[in-house]
Amino acid sequence: MDKGCIKCGSKDAAQKEVAMTGTGLSKIFDLQHNQFIVIYCKNCGYSEFYNKQSSTGSNILDLFFG
Template structure:
C-alpha cells in the first residue's frame, strides 16, 4: 500500500488530537461536552478531518486520512 498523503497538499506529515464538543439542546445550554472526536490534521496545510472517537480505532485513522 502506498501512502497518498493529504488530499489538499500531498504531504504525509500528519498528527492527531482528541477533542470534546457540546451537542444541542440541554447539553449545549449546560456546556456538557459529551461528543468526543479524534481530529487528524495535516501539519503542512492544516487540513483536518474529524472522526467519532467511539466509532474509530486510532490505528486505522491515519490510513483513512491518507486514502489507504
C-alpha cells in the same frame, strides 16, 4: 501512487482528541459528550473529524491518507 493529504500531498500528519457540546440542554450546560479524533495535516492544516466511539478499532491515520 503516493498517498498523502488530499489538499497539499504532504505526508506529515498528527492527531488530537477533542470534545464538543451538542445541541439543546448539553449546549446550555456545556456538556462535552461528543468525542472525536481529529487528524490534521501539519503542512496546510486540512483536518478530518472521526467519531471516537465508532473508529477505535481502525488506524485513523491510514483513513486520512486514503
